[in-house]
Amino acid sequence: MSNKQTFELDRDSELRFEVEDKNGTVKLVLEQGMAEVFGSELVPRKEYVFTYGAKIAVFTWHGCVVHLYGKPDVAYIAKDTPMSIYLNTHAGLEQLRIEAEKKDRRGPVVLIVGQVDTGKSTVAKILINYAVRVGRRPVFVDLDVGQGHLAVPGMMTAVLVERPVTPEDGFSEKAPLVYSFGHKSPSDNMAMYNILVTRLGQAVRERLRLNKKANHSGVIINTCGWVKAAGYRSITHVAMAFEVDLIIVLDNEKLYNELAKDVPEFVWVVFQPKSAGVVDRTQTTRAENRERRIRSYFYGPKKELYPHTFEVKFSEMKVYKIGAPSLPDSCMPLGMKCEDSQTRIVPVQPGPSLLHRILALSSASSIDDDLIRQNVHGFITVTDVSLERECLTVLSPQPRPLPPNPLILTEIEFMDSV
Ligand SMILES: Nc1ncnc2c1ncn2[C@@H]1O[C@H](COP(=O)(O)OP(=O)(O)OP(=O)(O)O)[C@@H](O)[C@H]1O
Ligand SMILES: [Mg+2]
The missing domain is CATH 2.40.30.330 (Pre-mRNA cleavage complex subunit Clp1, C-terminal domain)
Known part of the structure; x- marks a missing residue:
């Protein structure tokens, strides 16, 4: 294969790369050691193929060697990552899950908030993957109607996650529970958005009642980046509707302080940094992502449908x-x-x-x-x-x-x- 680049990563570092060539692909192979992409462990020597629009970080805890084939737009190694903070969050959630199991009650319900392009969806993926890798079956709730990860854009969804999110295609779970909001921003119909948040909150609670394993594993909720005025009020509404235990605020101290003041005391609000690797996306990129999601709904992520x-x-x-x-x-x-x-x-x-x-x-x-x-x-x-x-x-x-x-x-x- 042509255009091979080899990267040796030290412990606690990540290789970041992007695919910006519309018809190009970049193949990733883990040659030595262990590594993960957003919490999903890479299988040694397996070829992972990334297409246009992919913005990836290959992180390693103990060091590794990886090859990239093709022409990534950027490819560099970064040593400064917040991964140990995210791992600590996972460890804390695991403690709560163990407690929940002992007492047969609901595990932690986590809400991830922050402005656009702070890495909310990525943190959600990492926490979900870590949970699944230790045998948990968390429910993932996606309220990001602009850049949703399940179904098509404009939808509010929930799914029981049984497999790690794959590095290439994201969530591969079948049959998510989907409510149609129909717009790309909650602000387009706030009343409807809040009604569906309440409804989805009820539906998720009903599902957890029927599935002990999911109940102990808890819920991870991803949101869109609208955090001001009515957007802020919608966050507090989500916190109530889902009976959230923990709110992770990414990279926004003002939002962190406001929430810490406004939500009831039993809700923990924690501030976490954004990874420097998170890539800002233009309106065009967002529109392209939406188009890709819809195409993938009809034709499959690999055009197999x-x-x-x-x-x-x-x-x-x-x-x-x-x-x-x-x-x-x-x-x-x-x-x-x-x-x-x-x-x-x-x-x-x-x-x-x-x-x-x-x-x-x-x-x-x-x-x-x-x-x-x-x-x-x-x-x-x-x-x-x-x-x-x-x-x-x-x-x-x-x-x-x-x-x-x-x-x-x-x-x-x-x-x-x-
Ligand atoms: N450490 C990293 N290295 C390289 N790329 C990254 C890293 N973390 C996240 N990204 C990429 O940055 C982009 C934005 O991240 P992400 O989608 O998690 O942000 P977001 O806050 O959910 O954005 P939005 O507000 O649009 O929902 C994604 O394409 C993601 O794959
Ligand atoms: Mg997102």
Whole structure:
């Protein structure tokens, strides 16, 4: 193989690299010693393939030798990392899990907060991986509707993690519990966001009641980087809804101090540094990440899936949107508030406005079945609209026919050009 680079890492150091070539790949092989990528242990001599957009750190506790094949955009060794702090956090959580096991009660519920690009998702992955590696089965809750790691963007999700998150593809768990929020930022519909946080909190508690091992292992909650004003209030709402025990604040002393003051005393709030390796992402990179997640939903992370394309008649589908355009409270009918319009279920006439949109297939049987609080089974996207024949062409992971359940229109778009 061409373009081979060999790196010798001392103990407690990491090799950071990025893949910025749109069609390029970088292969990583651990030649000697032990190393991990965001808490997931590397298998010696196995080839790990990273594609465009990957920003990776290969960390070693005791020293190792790794090879990189291909052309990484940057590749350097860093000695200063916060990994021992994250390991200490894991050790503390493990103590709480042991206690929880002894007393048969719920293990630690951890909330990770911080501004954008502080490494929240990475810390969540590291803590999840460390927990799974010592035999725990934690629940991962992802409230980052902008850059979600399970399902497609715009969703709020939870999953029981049984395998380490893989270095290349991230979370590989099947069948997460998914609620459709439908926007890329909580600020687009705060009322709905808070309702779904409450609902997901209940759903996770119900699942933990049924699964002792998960109950003792606890929950790790990832959030988006919106930490000011209503974003701050939504963090405190999450803390209450999930009965959080520990809040990890990454790299933001002001947020740490505010939370330490505002949350009840039994909630620990800890400040932790951000890794210098965390890479800032532009709006374009974020949009590309979203696109990649959706593509991976339909086609699989390694293009191993074959989604179905078929036509659906306008008359055969029931589409709804959550939230009507908001008016100031003073313009609302007597007795109604702005929040009421944010949670209104509005029927949508199928047509050109659905082109390229992601639609979520609700588990509700009809809109009278508490549509906004029900989880969703999966997604389709609209690839073509024919007004003449009054039908849509959709891309779907399942073959036709489309189940009769209501479809929830999201603001997330996907252009299916392979
Ligand atoms: N030590 C590191 N070395 C190299 N890259 C890293 C390191 N830690 C994190 N990254 C990369 O930096 C990017 C941003 O990290 P991450 O997604 O964890 O941040 P975040 O706070 O969750 O961002 P967002 O606010 O968008 O959710 C990711 O692509 C991640 O793979
Ligand atoms: Mg994140």
